[in-house]
Amino acid sequence: GGKQKDGEDIANAIYKESLKYTSLKGYCEPFAGMCGVYKHIPELYPKKYTYLAGDLNGSVIRMWKRLQNGKWTPPSSISRKEFMELKNKPDSALKGFIGPVASYNGIFFGSFRYGNNPNDTGHFDRTVQSAKKDAKMLYPVEFCHGSYDQFSHLKNFVIYCDPPYEGS
DSSP, X not given: OOOTTTHHHHHHHHHHHHTTOSOOOEEEETTOTTOTTGGGXXXXXXTTSEEEEEESOHHHHHHHHHHHTTOXXXXXXXXXXXXXXXXXXXXXXXXXXXXXXXXXXGOTTOSBTTSSOTTOOHHHHHHHHHHHHHHHXXXXXXXXXXXXXXXXXXXXEEXXXXXXXXXX
């Protein structure tokens, strides 16, 4: 997880390796999450490709879909009370954004990150701007909620599976 810092290097390595194959039709990430790698992919590959992304977390998928249409802006802050209430609500774009952004180390609804300084909105503001920018880069991607095996039928695709967390 957490490929925001290394995502561009990983994307470039994937692209370089994929140049060996001449019959590619598209690119897929079955565990897209916050798209730390994926956001660098469409600029590398031809526009004619099919771009697919999936995740078991329905809220994250809803978030990317809402951000893609350019009409939604996530909030610039959240209180501990709002964070805790949202944690138990059904899937939503808001939950998909707040879950990792307001948690330590980006762990979906892990420990609330702003306990000592609830007025620190700098992180949120930067993340909101980054997410909106990333969504523009992900314009050709079709986001799908569900298990990774929904993509098992794909042929001639580059499929990047984010390495699993230790112990899972």
